[in-house]
Amino acid sequence: MxxxxxxxxxxxxxxxxxxxxxxxxxxxxxxxxxxxxxxxxxxxxxxxxxxxxxxxxxxxxxxxxxxxxxxxxxxxxxxxxxxxxxxxxxxxxxxYGHPSRKMKIIGVTGTNGKTTSVFMLKAILEEKGYKVGLIGTIANYIGKTEIHTDKTTPESLELQGLFQEMVENGVDYCVMEVSSHSLDLHRVYGIEFAEGIFTNLTQDHLDFHKTFENYFNAKAKLFSMSKNSIINIDDTYGKRLVEMVKENITTYSLLKDSDLKAYNLNLHSRGIGFTLNHQGQEIVIQLSIPGKYNVYNALGCIGVALNEGVDLYTIKNALEKVTVPGRCEIVTLNNHLDFDVIVDYSHTPDSLENILKNVREFTPGRLICVFGCGGDRDRTKRPIMGGIGTELSDFAIITSDNPRTEDPFSIIEEIRAGVKKNNYEMIENRREAIKRAMCIAANGDIIVIAGKGHETYQILKDKTIDFDERKVVAEIIKELEL
CATH class of the missing domain: 3.40.1390.10 (MurE/MurF, N-terminal domain)
Incomplete structure (x- = not known):
């Protein structure tokens, strides 16, 4: 060339x-x-x-x-x-021959909800009969074929190569998580998005962006590149974004007047139901993923699907079947325990608060939380998460996440600096922390293991080890003969 x-x-x-x-x-x-x-x-x-x-x-x-x-x-x-x-x-x-022009690209940005949203979108579009590619935190997909990923949004060269591979395989839509890093570092520069979703904005990545305003401005770049914008107006920054974008907007909310609004929420231990009224048509949707924040995720995806001509009943059928690895995932469903263990990727103050508040609503016994913070990342959130993890749990175990090059004990001490209660233990070894939680759990308790979710590894100072929390929980069940 x-x-x-x-x-x-x-x-x-x-x-x-x-x-x-x-x-x-x-x-x-x-x-x-x-x-x-x-x-x-x-x-x-x-x-x-x-x-x-x-x-x-x-x-x-x-x-x-x-x-x-x-x-x-x-x-x-x-x-x-x-x-x-x-x-x-x-x-x-x-x-690569401008592959993004040969299919429709849908982008999802925000601090939380990106991964769940792209899985929901993939399920909806596939239910309609389209072939869908997915680019995200857990993995990349071309149709049903999974491709390993190391970054939420690949560098522009690899991204365009992946787009071309999707085009060659007949993909109609690519749904992708669009991180603030990728927007600031121009990895998606020059791409026209058919639809862009804004989920929310809470504290994260300030080690990179330095200020919250910089973080917001990075996220906002997606909507200057999107034909249509679907925005959560219950979020303060979502309201600001509406004022900036001004046209081709679909708003969604649980609290305010909006284009899409959910009501009659019914939270239960295996999911959440809600009613949606769209242009006089009322429909009840039962999500198989618990948590009120997943209603927000569903609303954003419904807004995209309606813009793309998908009917409400196809949307309903897809949403009621979708599951997302490591997002409020109950990993003890097939065991006869008298308590449950949930694995969740919540690794920010807001996401930890959300998962604990939502699980609390359907926990008959004690809520036990195992959590930590990653090394070489935003240190300011550590004491905040320490306060949230202990305040919203009956008992908490503070442990390692991915310590990377940092001393794990130093990270734990920074987390403890925000703790005001005396309802916690500190166990540096993550496996031992999970085992301790399972040893003290009683009838009706729920354990939330927060921070790693779908990840199948742990990054230590000198090596990366296999660490799939689904497998870890299963091994501990056998060890304890539960």
Missing amino acids: EIKSLLENINYNILSGLDDVEINSVQYDSRKVKSGDIFFAIEGFNVDGHKFINKAIDNGAKVIVVQKSVEYVEGITYISVEDSRKALALAASSY
Whole structure:
């Protein structure tokens, strides 16, 4: 592919060489460069790609795209752009033949609810007969085929490659979680979204964004790229977003007048029911996932589905069957225990508060919570979560999550700094913490293991170990002969 075709929608300047050079592939990681490739030097969050230009040239790159001044190597074409991340996103789209234009893209952003929402959307669209791709935290899917993922939203080059794979496999819709990082780092730059959902905004990722206002502005970028916007107006920032977007908006709420409103909520131990009235048509939906916040998630997805021409009864049938790994997932359904264990991915103050408040509503006995906080992430939320985890539980066990490079005991101490009650223990080993909770659980109790959800690993300082909490609970049941 010629450079000038690859960069057709990008403002650029040739610093050295010509723009009719043929390139083989596009890369931003110097280690992956091969002979005849173009290398985009990206100024990253931790590493600056401009430092690896010579490595890329040694590996065979013959075209280098930069946004800074660099020393030239003879025989290499150098191209300058204003923002190499944006340029990479547009070039990746060109390289793969603009695959996002060949299917409809639906994006979901917000602090909580993204994963549940994309699974709900996938179920609804498949119920209607469409082939659906999914990009998210748990995994990526092309139809029924699961593909492992390391990031909520892949880098733009990998994202466009995944889009192309979906197009080749006949996908009609791609539903995707759109993280604030991906919006700020331009991984989805240049994509037109048919629909964008805003779920909510609560404290998270301030280690990256620094301020809440920056965090909100990052999320808001999705809606300048979306044809239609579906917004939760019970959220303060959702109301602000409505004022910013102004047109092609569908609002949803449990509390306020809105385009979509749920009422007559009926929470029970295996799900939640609600009534929806849409344009005079009333329908009762029974979700198989408990928790009031899942009604919010369902409303956002209903708004998208209606915009896309899906009828209410198809929506109802799909929502009543959908399940989401690691989101308020009861992992003791097939056991004859006198207590239940729920695994949930709640790893922010708001999500921990939500899961505990919702589980409390259907807990006949004690509510026991096992939780921690990840290392190398926002430290300001640790004492907040310590207060929430102990205040809203009858008993809490503070433990490790993914400590990464940090000392797990130091993380636990920072969590404990927010605790005001004396209803907790600290057990650093997560498996032992779960076992302790199961040993003290009695008839009617519910244990919530919060923080890791669907994850099947634990990241320690020097290694990553297998750690699937569904399996851990099953092993402990056998050990204790419960």
